[in-house]
Amino acid sequence: MTSPVVQFSLPQTVVVTGASSGLGHELCRLLLQNGVATVGVDVAGAQENLSSHAAYTHIAGDVGAQATWDKVVDHLRTENASSLGLVTSAAILDVCDVTEVTADILARAMHVNITGTVLAMKSLVPLMVEKKNGAIVAVASVNATLAEQQLAIYNATKAAVRQLARTVAVDHARDGVRTNVLSPGPMLAGLFKRHLESATDSKQFLATRSARQPEGRILEAAEVAQSAMFLLSSGATALRGAEIVADGGLTTSFDYRTGAEGASV
Template identity: 60%
Template sequence: MPSIQFSLPDTVVVTGTASGLGLDVGRLLLAQGCRVVGVDTATSELEGRAGYQQVTASIAESETWDRVTSAIDSAGPGSLGLVSCAAILDVAAVPSLSRATIDKVMAVNLTGTALGMAALIPRMEAAGGGSIVAVASINASLAEQQLAIYNASKAAVRQLARTAALDHARKGVRINVLSPGPMMAGLFKRHAESATDTEKFVATRANRQPQGRILEAEEVARAALFLLSDGASALLGADIIADGGLTTGFDFRTGAEGASV
């Protein structure tokens, strides 16, 4: 069948490779022949695969990024990319949040992303360019109940990336935002599992989707690879919504509510 090909960076740092979106991004990149440096506090099933190196540590620690840059050096020369998938989520209303919870979510979701950019952007500039995909969320723009700190952290990631895109554009560094909706992986699954009736929660959320289903993480991962590639060279500071149409309208009518005229 007809197809189109785009070029990807030789080495890509992917955070959150132990599960969810980060795991699928890493898997797809390896399948395309990229070298992948995965960063997570837990080990990834990708360990042992040709071209994969794991840094098992918190992205919120500066020392972790020293280890990441060492892994990049050992991977070999070539172009460099970053996809920041790692994130954590706590389900609670604001009065129930402790200072420790707030600090933990912001440290991983925002500080970890900023530290990764700080470590890799100078290397990209020295090499004449690079590509970064900062994973935010549709919750960066639209509120969702009981996720106040997660939503705030993702809004901060969105603006961090868009500002950095302007700051480093003239040095060839291209930074974009990927904002997923619900995915049958990672954070959404944990949110669903916190519900009183998980099956009902997932069914209700799926019914809100225009396609009637929750996206698989691999579908969103393919969008991340596009943004990382030179096929997206016209995009800078863009926020790509990968939510299966959830936020295209203010409400999707299934027909169950009766005639609209």
């Protein structure tokens, strides 16, 4: 017996930043599986499982450079899709205390995490307004609200992304553009793996972080990508400036008791 299925429509074309790794890559893969023409933007080249797909276009470039977005806009105007989506998942993370921050670390984080997101919206919102049909998913983080040690600059940039998206949501609410925020927790993907690799004992770090999760595991990037798919879809038309926290329940409680601490569970 088959299970009941609910179906929502997706934009005809979706642009995804950070398409060559982690959340961005998994989202591109899901979009293509569902028949969406997908434009990946990343400073790195396309992964083979994306580039081999006829509906995938890769634009290699710096998300923080206007020239990259000019190429994206030129492609979208040629394609002339009836509806557009944008997911800004490109981000970088440096693990350090604020006293260790260099000008280069600060400039790089601002350039990719904030400037890259601003330029993406600046470039694509006008196209969405023309079509009166656009959906934007700004990828922030649970770190936009809850501080995590040694990630001061990353946390600050993600807080900025969230407020940027919420403002764009109200600025263009009557233009047919839906803007919402996706805030993931740790994922078994690029940024968390980088933090994991920086630990003195990576195995212990992973075990400790997994134990904090109500399910006892770190989410896969593909699971979080499904939340992005929902925000892009017609199922999310009631949402404007909303935030979906896709963290497996990590931030639902101030502390998750496993029983190991001797507490009654």
